[in-house]
Amino acid sequence: MTTAPVRPNPLKTRPVGGDRTWLLLAYTAISGLLLVFMRDLVADGPMKMLQPVLFGGFLLSLLFAYQWKAAPWAKMLVFAAAIVFVLPFMGRSNTSYFDLMIQMMIFSALALGLNIVVGLAGLLDLGYIAFFAVGAYLWGIFGSPQFAEVTGNPAFAGGINPAYFWLFIPLAVAAAAGVGVLIGLPVLKLKGDYLAIVTLGLGEVIRIFANNLSVTNGPQGIDAIESAPVPWLNSLAHTLGFAEDQYRLFFLYILVLGVIAVTIVVNQRLDRSKIGRAWIAIREDEVAAQAMGVPLLKTKLLAFATGASFAGAMGVIFAAKQAFIDPKSFDYFQSIGVMSMVILGGMGNIPGVILGAIVVTMLNLMVLPTLSEVLQSSFPNINQNLDPSKYQRLIFGLVLVFMMLYRPEGLLPSERRKHEMHSDDEHPAVDSITTENLNHGGELGGHLRDGSGVETLSPGLATRSDNERTGSEK
Structure with a gap:
């Protein structure tokens, strides 16, 4: 008995890249440590501009845990470390x-x-x-x-x-x-x-x-x-x-x-x-x-x-x-x-x-x-505008x-x-006045020069077949 091959579902979210378990853990640890230990250094002065950078960089670890292919225990560890330890600690240090x-x-x-x-x-x-x-x-x-x-x-x-x-x-x-x-x-x-x-x-x-x-x-x-x-x-x-x-x-x-x-x-x-x-x-x-x-x-x-x-x-x-x-x-x-x-x-x-x-x-x-x-x-006299x-x-x-x-x-x-x-990128529309249509015959405006008697269509974009059109286009 022959079974039909299972086709991958194009709408299913798939992890990006190869296994990145240790890379994910390393990034989370480094970004978390930088956020925690540099909190006083970036509290005042021009260095304060690093606050959004460090905080946003650490939050990226949660995005990477979702996007990257990694062991489930590593993903759970990243989320637990962020929610239970790092973020409450930062909240305690700075309301x-x-x-x-x-x-x-x-x-x-x-x-x-x-x-x-x-x-x-x-x-x-x-x-x-x-x-x-x-x-x-x-x-x-x-x-x-x-x-x-x-x-x-x-x-x-x-x-x-x-x-x-x-x-x-x-x-x-x-x-x-x-x-x-x-x-x-x-x-x-x-x-x-x-x-x-x-x-x-x-x-x-x-x-x-x-x-x-x-x-x-x-x-x-x-x-x-x-x-x-x-x-x-x-x-x-x-x-x-x-x-x-x-x-x-x-x-x-x-x-x-x-x-x-x-x-x-x-x-x-x-x-x-x-x-x-x-x-x-x-x-x-x-x-x-x-x-x-x-x-x-x-x-x-x-x-x-x-x-x-x-x-x-x-x-x-x-x-x-x-x-x-x-x-x-x-x-x-x-x-x-x-x-x-x-x-x-x-x-x-x-x-x-x-x-x-x-x-x-x-x-x-x-x-x-x-x-x-x-x-x-840094510039007290700067224009308020x-x-x-x-x-x-x-x-x-x-x-x-x-x-x-x-x-x-x-x-x-x-x-x-x-x-x-991006459906149009996968199935680009064909222009009926292209060189291929003019010389060799195209889907709509073919044989324009060979005198074959085929009905000549006006230049324009070739329509796609019905099974390639979405419901809102029909």
Whole structure:
């Protein structure tokens, strides 16, 4: 009995290169030691510019652990060393590292939620940050003195019991998903640019509500927002040498690690599920998907609600971390920023989206502020208009332009996305007026000079055969 040879799956992620177990361990050890032992040397002066270099270089070890072919135990060791030892140690030495890492993971979860809407379902949502605001204000109102202002009861001068923080995470998931359904019902019949404009408008409507309602304290915002008390975790932080004012960040670091792990698992399961394939089918060709029995409105609403739920949960954590929120934290520039993370990293690819979130957050919160600080300290009389942090959007816009020109699939695209973006490179179009067609006969304009009586076609690009065309081209 003859069995057909198994063809490799072109959409399956494969490790790059040969076995690099020891190279991965060596790179992680060297970059980690440099980051830890040079932390005081690069704390002040011009040497501070090395902070983003050393920190980014160490984070690359996590990317290499994902990309390179290495033993599973080595990959697990790299991730464990980074998450359990190196990053907490840096956070204990310098609280700004803790703050940066928490922000990275918050925006990674936001980008993963938007990736479901944009990367999988193909729905261009420019008002995504509104769901983030729903979760943040939900806990911000109840977990702060603002609740006493709303109810008029002085017994809630410090808000409700902070232990209810754990209850408000699932409540924020449900509330954000509900808002996603309410926003999606009237607009999901639209497509492309029209959907983007409407979602942008609805996102601004929620921000304007937050700016004008008394329950949200208007433009003054809400402060003194509490987070959950975890005595045993505070005891652990004390044992590990953290200062008392670092307990809150230590707790949030552990919390966002757990949330991002759950988010990644849910995203992976959705991507490989029946509903994930339905989202991809809608993204590729709505007509074909509907013809195959995919209910368009129901499936789109599920994508909206799922993506919104991630944003709602992270909104609660964001409010607890910042201890202050106001409407400016949720303007449409934030939606554009999260969208840029998805596009920059690689739409539809979970590691790529996380990489995009890390790159953008580092650029905004570490690279440009550090560069500005070094320039101001080295050149006190420098013109304030030359401050790099003022040109954050310009710099990032140029980065996106170059990305779209030279790597439109993103920094770390999925195999499916890479195949889609470069299908024309594998099957280049044939010009019907080429020399080969003129002299020897081509697919469309052949025998133009030999008088064979074949119908002469006008010059143009030769069409590809039907089996080489994607659904959206047919």
